[in-house]
Amino acid sequence: MTQPQALLFDVFGTVVDWRTSVAREAAAFLSADLDWEAFADAWRERYQPAMQEVRSGRRPWTILDVLHYENLQTVLQSFGLHDVPDDRLAELNQAWHRLDPWPDTVAGLERLKRRYIIAPHSNGNICLLVNMAKRAGLPWDVILGAEVVRAYKPLPESYKRAVATLGRAPDQCMMVAAHNGDLRAAQAQGLQTAFVARPREHGEQQSTDLTPSGDWTIVAEDFEDLAAQLGA
């Protein structure tokens, strides 16, 4: 195994618990009696189709905050919430800037940062990732991701440009994710891979990404275990 120099992290699900956090934010914000985890799921369900419009070239480059905002308008309608004013929508949309890390995230990142360049490589835009990091104490060295490379994962360009931006060879970089699909796409571009299962990302009934499904460089229990396995 080549010693990696930089670790690129998927964020939604891998670093932070988006579902519980969005449900909490939306409940506090709209204070109605709803199944807020279902609301979070419905909002998130529109995430991939919205990015697919951009990936396919049918839509010009658009940051995730804008896609989230459009998706929020649709989801509010489908939940019968018709009277939220636009300025309050913009505030609620920032729920994605206030996601809580998993319990091992910050301690693990702090250890890893001592030895490696650590960077989010997320489909989230820069402002979202900065605000999240300041609130949650995520000690990134640099924020990469879709807005820097102008491509949404899992497009090959997303990984290739992230590696080039860091001035490294692909095998000097390691993608860290709770999603086998993200790792498969990164591996196809020559990156090393680390799988960290997040079996509660989608709640108690989660059925996907419970176990590694590829030949990943590292399989770790959590970020502390990842740090231990990487000698950090």
Place this chain on the structure above:
Amino acid sequence: MTQPQALLFDVFGTVVDWRTSVAREAAAFLSADLDWEAFADAWRERYQPAMQEVRSGRRPWTILDVLHYENLQTVLQSFGLHDVPDDRLAELNQAWHRLDPWPDTVAGLERLKRRYIIAPHSNGNICLLVNMAKRAGLPWDVILGAEVVRAYKPLPESYKRAVATLGRAPDQCMMVAAHNGDLRAAQAQGLQTAFVARPREHGEQQSTDLTPSGDWTIVAEDFEDLAAQLGA
């Protein structure tokens, strides 16, 4: 004065002492008997003209590492150093990734980071700024700069896009620089401004930017003083 949320830092000269550092790196690397500060000056002298080719649109977007490399080839010739092999040139070019901070830089940034988003907004590319930060302990929240906004300072787009990338209004951002010209361009786009004199950036004989020449929001002695004036 509106309370700023994000501080954008010029880097070469403001955060780090490029002249002494490049002279040291080049001397150690080429171990010839030369005036290495003059060498650093000559290398730096080609910086603005090279960027101007890109700013003007005569040349497509090109990162600073590439411009530095081309300029290094020319400068070596002009100093009579004709036999440096290409792979060693690439190593020497990384001298710009190994610049030392001024004595007050790290302590000041650490204080400022507690209260503000701190980001380099430099003409340096991302890889250069990450490597520099890891070596020098610069605790950036996010790395902005020319490669993120695809425009070299002092073009108006450089400041406008940096502000938009952070999701802030211009007056929620403050440009911090040792160069009046950088602050003038930032102020024209509505940013707040902080001048920190670096009277030895160009050595003992420096004659430019010794004092503030505009109506800047803050004039500080150094980064510790800046932190104090900003309540951090």
